[in-house]
Amino acid sequence: MAGTSLAAMGFGEAEAAVAAHVRPMKLANTTETRNTCPYCSVACGVIIYAKGDVRKGERADIVHIEGDADHPTNLGTLCPKGAALKDFVHAPTRLQYPMVRRPGSDKFERVSWDAALDRIARLMKDDRDANFLASNQEGTAVNRWTTTGMLAASATTNETAWCTFKVAKALGIVGFDNQARV
Amino acid sequence: MTNAWTDIKNTDLVVVMGGNAAEAHPCGFKWVTEAKAHRGARLIVVDPRYTRTASVADFYAPIRQGSDIAFLMGVIRWCMENDKVQWEYTKAFTNAAYIVKEGFGYQDGLFTGYDPEKRDYDRTSWDYEIDEDGYAVTDPTLQHPRCVWNLLKQHVDVYTPEMVERICGTPKEKFLKVAQMIGECSSPTKTMTSMYALGWTQHSHGAQNIRGMAMLQLILGNIGVRGGGMNALRGHSNIQGLTDLGLMSHLLTGYLNMPTEKETDFETYMKSRQFKPLRPGQTSYWQNYRKFMVSFQKAMWGDAATAGNDWAYDYIPKLDVPSYDVLRMFELMNDGRVNGYICQGFNPVLAFPNRGKIVAGLSKLKFLVTMDPLETETARFWENHGEFNDVDTKSIQTEVIQLPTTCFAEEEGSLTNSGRWLQWHWAAGTPPGEAQHDTWIMAQIFLRMRELYRKEGGAFPDPILNLSWEYHDPTEPEPEELAKEINGRALRDLTDPNDPSKVLVPAGKQVVNFSQLRDDGSTMSGCWIYSGCFNEAGNNMARRDNHDPDETGAYLGWTFAWPLNRRTLYNRASCDTQGRPWDPSRKLLEWDGAKWTGYDVPDIAPNAKPEEVGPFIMNQEGVSRLFARGMMRDGPFPAHMEPFESPVPNVFNPKMRGNPVARIFQNDVAQFGTSEEFPYAATSYRLTEHFHYWTKHNRVNAALQPEFFVELSEELAAEKGITPGGWVRVWSKRGSVKAKAVVTKRIRPLHCDGRVVHVIGIPLHWGFVGAAKKGFGPNSLSPFVGEANIETPGYKAFLVNIEPSTAPAGVVA
Numbered sequence: 001m002a003g004t005s006l007a008a009m010g011f012g013e014a015e016a017a018v019a020a021h022v023r024p025m026k027l028a029n030t031t032e033t034r035n036t037c038p039y040c041s042v043a044c045g046v047i048i049y050a051k052g053d054v055r056k057g058e059r060a061d062i063v064h065i066e067g068d069a070d071h072p073t074n075l076g077t078l079c080p081k082g083a084a085l086k087d088f089v090h091a092p093t094r095l096q097y098p099m100v101r102r103p104g105s106d107k108f109e110r111v112s113w114d115a116a117l118d119r120i121a122r123l124m125k126d127d128r129d130a131n132f133l134a135s136n137q138e139g140t141a142v143n144r145w146t147t148t149g150m151l152a153a154s155a156t157t158n159e160t161a162w163c164t165f166k167v168a169k170a171l172g173i174v175g176f177d178n179q180a181r182v
Numbered sequence: 183m184t185n186a187w188t189d190i191k192n193t194d195l196v197v198v199m200g201g202n203a204a205e206a207h208p209c210g211f212k213w214v215t216e217a218k219a220h221r222g223a224r225l226i227v228v229d230p231r232y233t234r235t236a237s238v239a240d241f242y243a244p245i246r247q248g249s250d251i252a253f254l255m256g257v258i259r260w261c262m263e264n265d266k267v268q269w270e271y272t273k274a275f276t277n278a279a280y281i282v283k284e285g286f287g288y289q290d291g292l293f294t295g296y297d298p299e300k301r302d303y304d305r306t307s308w309d310y311e312i313d314e315d316g317y318a319v320t321d322p323t324l325q326h327p328r329c330v331w332n333l334l335k336q337h338v339d340v341y342t343p344e345m346v347e348r349i350c351g352t353p354k355e356k357f358l359k360v361a362q363m364i365g366e367c368s369s370p371t372k373t374m375t376s377m378y379a380l381g382w383t384q385h386s387h388g389a390q391n392i393r394g395m396a397m398l399q400l401i402l403g404n405i406g407v408r409g410g411g412m413n414a415l416r417g418h419s420n421i422q423g424l425t426d427l428g429l430m431s432h433l434l435t436g437y438l439n440m441p442t443e444k445e446t447d448f449e450t451y452m453k454s455r456q457f458k459p460l461r462p463g464q465t466s467y468w469q470n471y472r473k474f475m476v477s478f479q480k481a482m483w484g485d486a487a488t489a490g491n492d493w494a495y496d497y498i499p500k501l502d503v504p505s506y507d508v509l510r511m512f513e514l515m516n517d518g519r520v521n522g523y524i525c526q527g528f529n530p531v532l533a534f535p536n537r538g539k540i541v542a543g544l545s546k547l548k549f550l551v552t553m554d555p556l557e558t559e560t561a562r563f564w565e566n567h568g569e570f571n572d573v574d575t576k577s578i579q580t581e582v583i584q585l586p587t588t589c590f591a592e593e594e595g596s597l598t599n600s601g602r603w604l605q606w607h608w609a610a611g612t613p614p615g616e617a618q619h620d621t622w623i624m625a626q627i628f629l630r631m632r633e634l635y636r637k638e639g640g641a642f643p644d645p646i647l648n649l650s651w652e653y654h655d656p657t658e659p660e661p662e663e664l665a666k667e668i669n670g671r672a673l674r675d676l677t678d679p680n681d682p683s684k685v686l687v688p689a690g691k692q693v694v695n696f697s698q699l700r701d702d703g704s705t706m707s708g709c710w711i712y713s714g715c716f717n718e719a720g721n722n723m724a725r726r727d728n729h730d731p732d733e734t735g736a737y738l739g740w741t742f743a744w745p746l747n748r749r750t751l752y753n754r755a756s757c758d759t760q761g762r763p764w765d766p767s768r769k770l771l772e773w774d775g776a777k778w779t780g781y782d783v784p785d786i787a788p789n790a791k792p793e794e795v796g797p798f799i800m801n802q803e804g805v806s807r808l809f810a811r812g813m814m815r816d817g818p819f820p821a822h823m824e825p826f827e828s829p830v831p832n833v834f835n836p837k838m839r840g841n842p843v844a845r846i847f848q849n850d851v852a853q854f855g856t857s858e859e860f861p862y863a864a865t866s867y868r869l870t871e872h873f874h875y876w877t878k879h880n881r882v883n884a885a886l887q888p889e890f891f892v893e894l895s896e897e898l899a900a901e902k903g904i905t906p907g908g909w910v911r912v913w914s915k916r917g918s919v920k921a922k923a924v925v926t927k928r929i930r931p932l933h934c935d936g937r938v939v940h941v942i943g944i945p946l947h948w949g950f951v952g953a954a955k956k957g958f959g960p961n962s963l964s965p966f967v968g969e970a971n972i973e974t975p976g977y978k979a980f981l982v983n984i985e986p987s988t989a990p991a992g993v994v995a
Contacts, residue, residue: 073187
């Protein structure tokens with residue numbers, strides 16, 4: 001704007017100089033995505049700005065998160081937690097790789113997904129096969145597995161929850177709860 | 183919430199008790215500010231601490247934590263005595279007129295039927311008189327001495343303003359001011375809303391706190407109306423969703439229950455769930471239970487669930503105890519009876535009570551799997567952090583596998599907010615490193631286990647081998663596929679029962695909502711209450727029309743609310759018995775002579791005549807319950823109970839400790855402290871700048887409130903020689919923490935039953951991983967006992983001691 005006004009007054013070179021030193025808007029050329037704040041269940045709408053478009057299969061780096069002004073509940077506002085969401089996404093303590101801590105060890109060691117998942121499936125199956133209770137003393141089918149339990153995450157989506165529910169209940173896990181218990 | 187966040191703007195009076203919305207739900211609390219600014223609404227806060235919500239309140243009254251029932255029964259008593267009752271509503275829409283069986287009574291803090299050995303009630307006397315047609319007997323004149331109204335009057339009689347002051351420490355004149363302000367809302371054209379949270383749930387008598395307020399709201403006529411309701415301000419972003427979807431030990435989806443081992447077959451299971459109406463012509467909607475249950479079994483096991491095998495009823499585990507809740511699981515862990523545990527986005531080392539017992543339990547596991555986007559104390563429970571986690575690493579034989587997951591910004595799907603809105607969101611970023619979606623991880627675990635069972639056989643493989651898993655990419659079910667499964671579809675052509683030649687839903691198509699579900703195996707639906715979320719019209723959770731005709735706050739075009747896109751539960755009760763709005767300026771619905779019309783989806787059949795069908799359609803009575811019959815373990819009316827660790831004895835029964843029917847494990851009894859050893863009443867809470875243990879990974883929030891502290895009054899600080907900003911040690915029978923002291927006027931000593939009660943406030947956030955300074959949490963101190971009906975651990979009222987101290991080893995003071 002400053003540059004254009006200067007040009008109108010005949011200062012062409014000055015325009016170029018000013019334009020060169022105006023910082024481009026940070027959110028130019030970013031992809032906007034509608035999302036929901038993951039903290040409390042006011043569930044404020046947020047807009048996430050990323051360099052790159054994950055839906056096109058591109059690498060997308062999140063550069064900014066702000067309140068969604070179209071959202072009826074928060075009307076664009078965010079609290080001190082929601083306003084700092086970007087730092088959660090990029091926290092230095094975000095986990096990147098599967099790790100294992102062996103019995104008695106004082107450290108985590110990196111393992112492959114295949115190794116981690118095969119190990120989990122084996123540990124779970126062995127425990128289930130050894131301790132699954134098919135029937136009680138009266139001979140009634142009870143089909144429960146009490147020796148392995150699971151806590152589900154109440155910040156996951158409903159779709160993740162349904163997927164998790166199916167697996168846990170089909171395995172017969174009865175020690176199954178989520179944060180709603182607390 | 184019965185209502186929505188955006189509906190709070192319609193209220194005349196906000197009562198925040200058992201919560202602190204300004205700090206814990208700031209953007210939702212904005213609607214309170216709106217109501218104050220534009221409607222002239224007033225705000226009352228009743229809390230042991232002068233919170234930030236209290237700082238903008240029109241009136242603040244202090245209360246001793248854990249004594250809310252006495253306060254609420256006191257308000258009900260005051261309203262009854264002063265004729266502050268919405269009579270037409272109370273008579274028509276509650277069970278005030280229902281006659282209770284002979285033999286029911288209450289004495290010395292206990293209802294009839296108490297067995298101290300079993301710590302349980304025989305609840306048979308807690309019910310209505312039933313006539314020869316099977317209907318409940320009523321006396322609409324409210325003259326019968328055993329009608330609910332008169333029993334309630336008798337029950338609350340003891341909760342005089344003087345008694346409230348004695349138990350709660352609330353000065354009588356402050357209590358009376360609150361009662362008076364609340365009483366004004368008995369007018370049909372004035373409404374009050376209740377906003378509560380964990381300050382009410384986390385007690386051994388938590389459910390009765392909530393019932394107390396619900397009963398008050400009913401006699402004031404404030405349920406089902408705009409600006410009214412019982413509004414539970416839920417914690418995590420999808421804690422409502424995970425409850426609705428039944429990720430709990432005692433639940434299946436949509437509030438269907440897990441069977442017990444006494445229910446040996448499907449018909450026996452169904453027999454106690456027929457829900458026959460208790461009054462003529464009532465809806466009693468749970469009569470449809472079988473349709474939802476069969477459709478659920480079909481969603482789980484598809485073709486393997488048939489009429490011939492009881493819809494695969496054997497595949498569902500049967501419980502031998504009410505629930506394998508988290509407290510029971512950690513008790514079993516400590517007994518060496520649990521070998522494996524999976525923590526998906528959960529940090530029990532900081533979230534569960536009596537941390538010493540939690541860490542001891544995890545140390546006895548063979549394996550622990552964690553799934554989280556962030557480091558957690560739980561994944562590293564074996565790591566020694568000096569005073570902050572003083573464990574013997576070498577001796578801990580637990581194998582820990584830590585799996586990195588994506589976070590909200592990298593995944594797609596719906597979250598259900600406190601107001602039951604299912605809001606869809608989209609992935610925006612690339613996950614870090616090798617982090618994976620939880621759906622991928624769960625699918626991988628399942629597929630690998632299924633493969634092992636196929637190859638090796640093993641214990642009852644049928645429910646695993648037959649689990650319905652029809653996804654485009656079985657290794658990662660897509661969110662839309664899962665959502666469609668939750669909604670449900672026709673498995674065969676669904677024809678019109680009145681005209682079999684007419685196909686209502688062709689095979690393979692989504693059902694429009696749960697009204698199309700059937701009990702003959704021709705439909706499937708993962709969670710009936712969510713049905714309608716993703717039908718042939720598309721993904722209704724992704725709708726973004728934010729128009730709000732006449733600014734009612736309903737936003738029917740915005741996403742999808744369960745059930746059936748209804749925004750205010752019980753909304754039929756917003757009209758009188760003729761179907762006319764109590765308050766025409768706050769119309770939600772009205773009866774136009776043939777059907778219900780208005781701003782919301784009616785919470786009743788659209789053609790149900792107002793004089794005939796009651797608004798509380800989920801209840802067999804068609805009305806709401808001031809008297810809960812035998813449905814609560816600890817009483818049909820709320821009665822004052824002290825916390826297990828209380829600074830004063832129960833005035834009605836000094837020998838009674840805590841909730842008389844709360845489950846206690848023998849090992850924990852020795853770990854309850856007395857007021858002689860631990861004289862101070864502790865409570866816990868979260869700060870505006872923090873969200874549980876997550877935000878300590880985030881430098882902004884870690885810096886905004888950088889250091890673990892406890893709050894205490896100037897009087898107690900003077901008594902104990904504690905200086906502001908100095909180090910203190912706080913300890914209970916179960917653990918000890920060190921903190922900086924915040925000496926504040928926000929907490930004042932209370933005077934209860936002739937004693938001075940000092941309150942100590944303990945915020946939660948800190949641990950030993952993340953960007954924040956190391957610190958402790960209240961769960962190092964809090965007791966291992968749950969709510970009597972639902973086993974929610976109590977974090978809001980327990981006993982501690984305090985003394986001046988020095989910094990933890992290695993910490994620069």
